[in-house]
Amino acid sequence: MYETIVYEVAERVARITLNRPDARNALSDQMIDELLDAFERAKADDGVRVIVLTGAGERAFCAGADLGGLGRAQADGRSVADAGAIRESAPFRLFTAFPKLGKPIIARLAGHAVAGGLGLAAACDLVVAADDVKLGTPEVNVGLWPMMIMAIINRNVAPKHAFRLYYTGQRITAAEGREIGLVTEVVPRAELDARVDELARTIAAKSPLGLRRGRDAFFAIEGRPLEDQVEHLLSELVGLAATEDAKEGITAFLENRAPDFQGR
Incomplete structure (x- = not known):
């Protein structure tokens, strides 16, 4: 190709x-x-x-x-x-x-x-x-x-x-x-x-959703005032914490096993 x-x-x-x-x-x-x-x-x-x-x-x-x-x-x-x-x-x-x-x-x-x-x-x-x-x-x-x-x-x-x-x-x-x-x-x-x-x-092996949203946030806050950065990052954290991957990651940690991330 x-x-x-x-x-x-x-x-x-x-x-x-x-x-x-x-x-x-x-x-x-x-x-x-x-x-x-x-x-x-x-x-x-x-x-x-x-x-x-x-x-x-x-x-x-x-x-x-x-x-x-x-x-x-x-x-x-x-x-x-x-x-x-x-x-x-x-x-x-x-x-x-x-x-x-x-x-x-x-x-x-x-x-x-x-x-x-x-x-x-x-x-x-x-x-x-x-x-x-x-x-x-x-x-x-x-x-x-x-x-x-x-x-x-x-x-x-x-x-x-x-x-x-x-x-x-x-x-x-x-x-x-x-x-x-x-x-x-x-x-x-x-x-x-x-x-x-x-x-x-x-x-x-990490959550593809967590990687994507975290990487996007890294570039999104560049050059912005501190207050804007923290506001944006807090919003992203709340959204990320509600995903299936985050729930799976926390559950796997508590159960002492490797997480099975699906990107959702």
């Missing part, structure tokens, strides 16, 4: 693989369209509780935007701004899709994540990286700036660390990425798949 990604589902986990290894899994418009379609498939599938996003091969998770495509667009005199269609552009639709996924998403980094690829990883809820992976925003080296992904990175990283990435264009290690908030866990390469699988299974 797809030409630039691979979509697989097993054990309640949807695995989406960027599949342009010869191009270091660079983001083309076609790949973004296919990614967005895969996100919608995973979101609509009740059998999927967790999404894992990764890249084919060990060279790169994702090298960012396809600069060749950008150059061709410039040569043709085309630009998103000229077309007056920023909100319809592939990058806009991609990076604004993550808060609407409704399901946890884990980035598995077996290869380097740079430029838009770093933004793609940072947009995920959790990031697990092999210990030899490098991260960076090299846009400044070619006269550009990480405009699109700055909105994502700035939500994860303190300004001083962010500016170091933006100004120097230098790559940092996965361990440094963890220290500044871009990476959740760093593991030896040989343990990467086992750790990602373990984390996905752990999350998939």
Whole structure:
């Protein structure tokens, strides 16, 4: 069904693989369209509780935007701004899709994540990286700036660390990425798949309804005054406590057994 990604589902986990290894899994418009379609498939599938996003091969998770495509667009005199269609552009639709996924998403980094690829990883809820992976925003080296992904990175990283990435264009290690908030866990390469699988299974065993409503609430309160946040969260808590999953979870706790969540 797809030409630039691979979509697989097993054990309640949807695995989406960027599949342009010869191009270091660079983001083309076609790949973004296919990614967005895969996100919608995973979101609509009740059998999927967790999404894992990764890249084919060990060279790169994702090298960012396809600069060749950008150059061709410039040569043709085309630009998103000229077309007056920023909100319809592939990058806009991609990076604004993550808060609407409704399901946890884990980035598995077996290869380097740079430029838009770093933004793609940072947009995920959790990031697990092999210990030899490098991260960076090299846009400044070619006269550009990480405009699109700055909105994502700035939500994860303190300004001083962010500016170091933006100004120097230098790559940092996965361990440094963890220290500044871009990476959740760093593991030896040989343990990467086992750790990602373990984390996905752990999350998939939770209530899908609780995960969705909690994740939605996390993004809904962003930037709102404290009183509005507490009001919204209290309302969500009352609603969540009335669900069958919450009742099952509490009953299972009292009976000292594993809960059987149905997403209701």
